[in-house]
Structures are given as structure tokens and as C-alpha cells.
Amino acid sequence: MTKKKIVLLDGNSLAYRAFFALPLLTNDKGIHTNAVYGFTMMLETILDNEKPTHVLVAWDAGKTTFRHSTFTEYKGGRQKTPPELSEQFPYIRKLIEAFGIEQYELDLYEADDIIGTLSRECSEAKAEVVIISGDKDLTQLANEQTTVCITRKGITDLEKYTPQHIEEKYGIEPLQIIDMKGLMGDASDNIPGVPGIGEKTALKLLKEYGSVENVYQSIDQITAKKMKENLVTNKEQAFMSKELATIEVHAPIEVSLADLDFAGRNEEEVIQLYKELQFNSLLEKLDAPVEVQHLEEIEIQTVDEVTADMLTDTMSIHVEIDGDNYLSASILGIGLSNETNTYFVPTNVAASSAMLKEWLEDHATLKYASDSKSAYAAIARLGMELNGTDFDLMLAAYIVNPSFSTGEVAEIARSFGYHGVKSDEAVFGKGAKRSLPDAEQLAEHVARKAHAVWELYPVVSKQLEENEQQELFHELELPLAKILGKMEVTGVKTDLDVLQTIGQQLSERLALIEKDIYEMAGEKFNINSPKQLGVILFEKIGLTPIKKTKTGYSTAADVLEKLENEHEIIQHILLYRQLGKLNSTYIDGLSKEIHEDGKIHTRFQQALTQTGRLSSINPNLQNIPIRLEEGRKIRAAFIPSEPEWIMFAADYSQIELRVLAHISQDEKLIEAFKQGADIHTKTAMDVFGVSEEDVDSNMRRAAKAVNFGIVYGISDYGLSQSLNITRKEAGEFIDTYLASFPGVKQYMDDSIADAKQKGYVTTLLNRRRYLPDITSSNFNLRSFAERTAMNTPIQGTAADIIKKAMIDMDARLEKEQLQTRMLLQVHDELIFEAPVEELERLKEIVPEVMEQTLQLDVPLKVDWNHGKSWYETK
């Protein structure tokens, strides 16, 4: 007989974990399904990986447990279970049943105790036990037979706690986890512990004394005065905490190993349940027919000729592309819809229709687009223009809430309660299995997307109205989409020869460095593999690892820099990495992106970032090297597309700090910018309390780092890292800064308070970002939300400003009938190509337009440069 293997799952803990790890999903009946889905994924993975002979899911019985008679406040202060999760518990139970797994709960006891008791019984019987939970408390149960798996991140990533792992991680034995909890407490269970003692201190005490009892027996040996005092005053509390943290391994349970036989799941029941919950991807895996989504009946007409009666004053439009790159992938067809009709126009029909062209180009007929930028660019490829765009579903949804915009019509539609359109994945498949459906299905899908836009127009518009974001949408994002489309289609001329020459030189240098590294290491290995590099540096050469990653030793640049004096191989590796990056990403990567027209056509994602910035992809032209000269040379490859033209670049100086001055209304900061002072020097004067002449370069550097930190939502740790000083010193810096700029301090506090009260923060032009984690009990999540609350209005307002400047700039170029073309935006910078005759005019209007686009209480300042390539605009 094969050896028994028992898997014990902590039902409540895993359900919570699944719920919070996944975004809210709903089935067509409006029941939330994310926790059930997550739980299912966990179950499938665990059963697959562990192949157990016996399984049990243990549940907490109710609110009151025997621990409450020890401490009435046990698990006090917990937020009540969200209703979206509560409604899912019955489904999780059904699911477990369908999987053929036993479930058990016991009055007055928690799931922990059931698991503890069973695992004791099983390990006494020498059976192998695997415990799965999100609660680290359970690690006290680990022993030679028992492994405790704790969810790490997401839902299927588990950290396995064996006695060895606990020893490595904490330096203690599993049972001492209880002592650790006794000393440090546990905020989530409201176990008090001893004040002032956290994980680090608790472990130190345990390594020295072994247990809570021994700590108190040897209390006189403890020299740290404050800690000793805390220990003495809270002695009772420490023992009580230890008791609370102890899992009962002799609970009066009525199940035993024999009851937990796992014979496999009932396929039919599982399929039935998956259908009800609409777990389509899981159904596919089971080779079960996916329930056909019930879609509202609409009549769709595929047209072989566009006729006048089809095209009305207002219609929605969706241009379907084969893939996501509308600049190069083929155009599959156009969907058009209004209140009476929905059409699919195949690409060849559209391309040859003068009637359609006239309608598309007419400013007086209004179009509601699914994604107007892609429509502009795609329609331009058919030799037509798109005018009269009055709505853009993707942009509108993004403005209402930047977090739920994937750019897919079906997904946006669903989040606004419209279910009449299938997801692209359902129609095309995904990954390697992606393929075009037959003509009829394609026509229906495209037409339905257009119809969805029509149906959603009033819904999303109303939301924009309620949020007071109509202006942001109509005056900023919508006109910008057209300009960005134009920029993408224009593209940037790129000189392949320049790239190849640099690439050649890089390759030669890399070969030499590679040889040196192999010699110093004494063997050949893959320098690009952090894993192999770690072995060479920290095992073979014997350097001291400074930081660890999840998978091994960290070999990040900041770690290596600290080791630079230890071994000469380090600097070679750093150089190899730096040059290798240039070669792979910038030389090879960019070369591949040059089209037949000799240009690179990036795409700007307008509905992606949480702050309102743009991002650039395929390729990313917003991260071309500049900091180091070797990389900067890449910029020489970006040149004007016409002979005798020049590149012209203009950037905002200190835009984020100016925005901070404006929105915080800090008098000193405003004054500094009004005087046109060097802001870092001015900051140094205030923070160090010296006069301008006495600010040395170190002070200025420190002040600059503080200014950056302030913009990012500062922490003492972050600043200490960037300045290589202690956390304490960094903290003092920040305090001094905030004391001398009280308006900034006030702004920081107000932003967080605002986010807590309203649930979101806003920019100057009323862009929103929701921050649900701002009230989280998880320190990490909450801190992150707080920094975001401080940073987003600043970064987002700067994004608003340059977007508005782009619109003004485009209008100005048009008005003055200039040939100059706007090519790129890099967050605080605009790059143009221009005929040399227009240079003098640009020097005047570019800074003027950018500086005057919005009136703040501080002036905006723009610097500009020009040259024969992007490299020369410095």
C-alpha cells in the first residue's frame, strides 16, 4: 500500500486570500465569483501537485471560540466580512463537495485547532501531512512529517515551511513560533504581545533564551532598560498572548483520518458548477462545452456596398484590427451602429467607398468611437480621415476610473453593466491558439462592439457628468487622441547605420569584457543569468551576499556597487550589464522596429497609467538612454525625416515641483519659483540654514534628493537609500524640510485625509485615481496608498499640463501654417522635426505655448534645444 498523504486546508483563510488577491468578478446573475474562482485554482493546483490520498477543508465555526474566555478582545477590531465575499461561501462549500472533499467545523474551535489536532494524529501515525493556509501561525505545526504551505503572493504561489525552512528563515524551531507570537503579538488577531517588541527583537530574545518562560526566568540578565521594563510590566500579557497563539492539538474533533479518503471529484457536478459560475477557461480545460453566452438579439447587416441611407448624423464606430498594433496589423473591418441599425463593413468595401469616406471626413456627422486613436490611425491607412469624433469609450472609461480600463470593449462594457458583447478571447482565442473566426462570426463580433459603444454612450457620459469630468474628456483627452494618432502615423526617422556602428563597437567591447570576466571567474558561465552569476560571486568567489531575492542572491546594481572594492570582477560585470542592455534593448531592439519608410512608429497608450501620463510601446521611445554618454549616443540615430530639417526639443524645467508649489500653496516654494531661484540650492539654504554662498555641492545634491523624494511621497528609508545615509539622518532631513515648507507638509496631510474621506484623489484638471487601500489594515498596502495619494496629484497635474500644451501646440502650428511636426512626448518634453526656416519661429512659439497653456501661481519654465539629431538637442 502506498504511503498516506493528507492535505489539510484552512477554508476561511484561503477564501479571504482568494477574495483579496483577485479583482471582483461576477457571473450573469450578478453573483460575485472571484473568491470561488481563486479557491478553485488553489484546489486544482494543490491536488495536482500533492496528489493526496486524504483531504479536509476545515472552517472556523463561529464568532465565539474558547480563546474568547481567555481574552474577550481576541480577534477584536476586525472589519466585518465584505458582503461580496459572504455571498460566495455557499458556492465555495458546494465546490468542495463537488471535488469530493470532506469539510468540517467544530463549535468553539477555529480551523487552526482542527488542523492542528488532525496533523498531530496523522504525524503520530507517520503519515505525511501538508497544511495550506494564508496564516503564518500554522507554521508552528511543522515537523518532519508535516509541511505548512503559506500563500505568498497571488493565489497559487506557496511558501513551504518545513522545520529546516523555519530554521533558515528565523533561526528557531517551529514550536518557538508560539513564543515569538507571545512576545510580538499579532495585530490581525488582536493578540497584544509585549509593546515595543517586534519580529526582530522577539527572535533575538528567543535565540538567546529559547522560550517566553526562560526569558522571564533570566529577566535580570537583560540589560536594555526600556525593553526589560516593557517585559516586566507586560508579563501577564505575554503569557496570555502565548496561550492565545497556541494551536490546540487535542480538540474534541469527531473526524478521523479514515473519514477523509479522497477518491477524486465528481466531474459532472464540477462542470455543472463551473457553468453556473461561468468559469469558462476552467471548462475548456475539462473539454466541456463552454456555455454559449446568451446575447441580446440584434440584427446585423454585412454590407457589400455603403449606401447613403446607412449613414446617419450620429453613429458609433469600431475599427477591428487583427491584433493590437493598428499601425501595422491588417484591418479586419468596420462596425457601425445607431438606434435602428448595426452594420459590418468589410475592409475592402470600406476602402473603396467614396460615400463612406465623405461621411467619415464630415465634421458635422458625429462619431462615437470605441477607441478613437486607433480608428484615426487605421482609417488613415485606408486613405481617409476621421473627423467629428464626439465620444471614445475607452478614454471615457479611463477617465471615469483609470484602474479598470483594459482597452477591451467587452470588459469596459461589463463594468458598466452591458453584456451584449463577447470578449476577444472568446472569439479569437488567445496566445498560440489565436485565430480568425469565420466571416459571419467576425462580422457579428465587430458589429456588436460598435453596438456596445452606442448603448454605453449615455451611461458613461452620465458618469463623466456626475464626476465633473466632461471638460477633461472633451477638451483634453479626446482632442489629444487625434494628435497622438497623427504623431504615431508620422513616426520618427531612424538611421540604421548609426545604430549598427554603435552596435559594432559595443559588441567588440562586450567580447573583451566577457573574456575578462570568464578569466576572473575561472570558468565560462552565463553572465546574464542572475542565478548563475550569484553562484559564481557568492559561492565560488565567496563574496558576502548583501540582499536576497525570492529566488536566490540579489545581484542588482546597487548590491554590486557595495561590493565593488571586494573584487575586480564586479566592475566588469556592471559594465557588461550596462553595455549588454544597450545592445539588446536599444541597438537590436530599435533596429527591428524600423519600418520600410525608415521610421519608427511607436504607439502612445493613452488609457493606461494610473496617473494620467502617457506610455510608449513597440518600441518604448520614452526611455531612450541619456544619463551616460555611451547610451546617449543612441539618440544620434533619431533624425529628421526630410533633408535640411532639424530636430527641436523643449522640456519643462522642474514641472513637478512647480505643480507642488501651486497645489500646496506653500508660500516659500511659490516665492522661490517666482524669483526664478535654483530650487535645489534654495532648498539647501532652508534645510541647512545657510546662505546661498555657503551651499556646497553636497548640500545641493542632498536637497535635490529631498525634492525628488517629496514629489514621490517621501519615506525616510527611500531617502536614506538614494543619499546613502542612515535612516535616522534621512528622517531628520525630512523633518527639517517639512518644517521649513509648512505648506508642503499641510498638502501631504490633506492629500491622505482627502483620499480617506472620498476614496480618491484628483489632479488640477479633475482626473481621478481611486485608492481603496488607503484604509487597509495591511501596513504595506496602506503606506503605498498614502504615498500614491501624495504623488498622483503632482504627477497627474504635470501630465494634464503637457497634454494641454500639446493641444495648444498643434493648434498653433496649424494656425501659423507651419510644416513643423510634433513627433514625441516624454512626460515633460516635446520633440519636433522642423524645416530649418521655421527654427526662429519655433524658438518663440514653443516656449510661449508651453509656458502659457495653464496659469499656475508660479511661472512655468521651458528650455529648448535643436540640432541635426535628437542627440544634438542637448
Add this chain to the structure above:
DNA sequence: AGTGACCTA
């Protein structure tokens, strides 16, 4: 598909 490393503002 996820991770670590490194490029930008």
C-alpha cells in the same frame, strides 16, 4: 508566464 535587471521622467 513570472522574475530580475535596467532604461526613462
Add this chain to the structure above:
DNA sequence: CAAACTAGGTCACTT
């Protein structure tokens, strides 16, 4: 106490 400063994209390696 614990964890650790904003927003992105791409590459190579690994699973």
C-alpha cells in the same frame, strides 16, 4: 513593529 520613494517598458533567463 515592518517594510521600505512615483510612473512606466523591454530584455534575457527560468519555470
